[in-house]
Amino acid sequence: MTRYDDDLRLAHVIADQVDSLTMSRFKAQDLRVETKPDLTPVSDADRTAEELIRSQLSRARPRDAVHGEEMPDTGHGPRRWVVDPIDGTKNFVRGVPVWATLIALLDGDEVVVGLVSAPALGRRWWAATGSGAWTGRSLASATRMQVSEVGRLQDASLSYSSLSGWEERDRLDHFLDLSRRVWRTRAYGDFWSYVLVAEGAVDLAAEPELALHDMAALVPIVTEAGGRFTSVQGVDGPFGGSALVSNGRLHHAALQVLDPLDEALRD
Incomplete structure (x- = not known):
């Protein structure tokens, strides 16, 4: 089985940088919010965060494709990063702390890495194929997750x-x-x-x-x-x-x- 530990570590490094950016704009008095053609909101933080993620990926994984919410797809090939810079933008712009940056890696049609970082909640959740699912503040401070056993x-x-x-x-x-x-x-x-x-x-x-x-x-x-x-x-x-x-x-x-x-x- 292919291991994706290096890609997962990269996702954490990128999330560290994005968290600093998004938290600096959370509840900012000068936050700019626009309405997209699909009538959903987008803030300057959404776009800047995606630009940062793409910039980091272009340096660390230049051969990989990138698909994001706010910008056109780039690159080709079987490995594709999928990014939502701020999931929960409506919460973000209203000052509700339940929002997160989502970073995933697809290898072909399989999602092999997933990371969710919610800095206003002080939590992350992540997983890589074959490595289990974890939550905590960082790779060094994590608890393994398991779904419930409710059967009805x-x-x-x-x-x-x-x-x-x-x-x-x-x-x-x-x-x-x-x-x-x-x-x-x-x-x-x-x-x-x-x-x-x-x-x-x-x-x-x-x-x-x-x-x-x-x-x-x-x-x-x-x-x-x-x-x-x-x-x-x-x-x-x-x-x-x-x-x-x-x-x-x-x-x-x-x-x-x-x-x-x-x-x-x-x-």
Whole structure:
């Protein structure tokens, strides 16, 4: 098995620099916020952070491709870094500390490295293929993560981002059905939902519409912790345009509720 420890260490080094930048702009009085064509916000911190990440990657991994949220793709080849400079920009611009920088490495179609750094929370989560999933403040101060062992929907805790997204995708009824079947629901939102699944604090998380940069870094963190990461149609990995993440034991039951037509086809 190919090891990606050097790439993971590089992701931590880059995250150290990005954290300093984003924290210097968090709650800054002169923070500039614009609205993108898709009507989502972007701040000067988002763009500057992605520029910094790309600059570091161009020096350390000049042969690798880069895909980010704010700038055009660069490079070619099987190795591709996927970057979300600030996941949770709406929180960032309002002074809510739940936001993070997401850095992932794809080797072909497999996400082999994932790092989530949330400096306002003083936490990171990371994983590399075959190396387990970890959380802490740094590589030197880390605790290994493991998903929960909850095996029934009626005992499960479910996290999501908002109800409006489910309504826009004509899946609100299915989502509400799932929410009624579980023990507890909370809208932790964004990356936070998925790292909580990896930690075993939450058992299920789902969103109806996501991009590659929203999901890539989270995939190995969840799967190396023993969980499963698919779309709401059951497509493994970050390429299905949506996310259903679980401790593995609950996945089939949740799919049956969220996408019963596709579930019938799968059977």
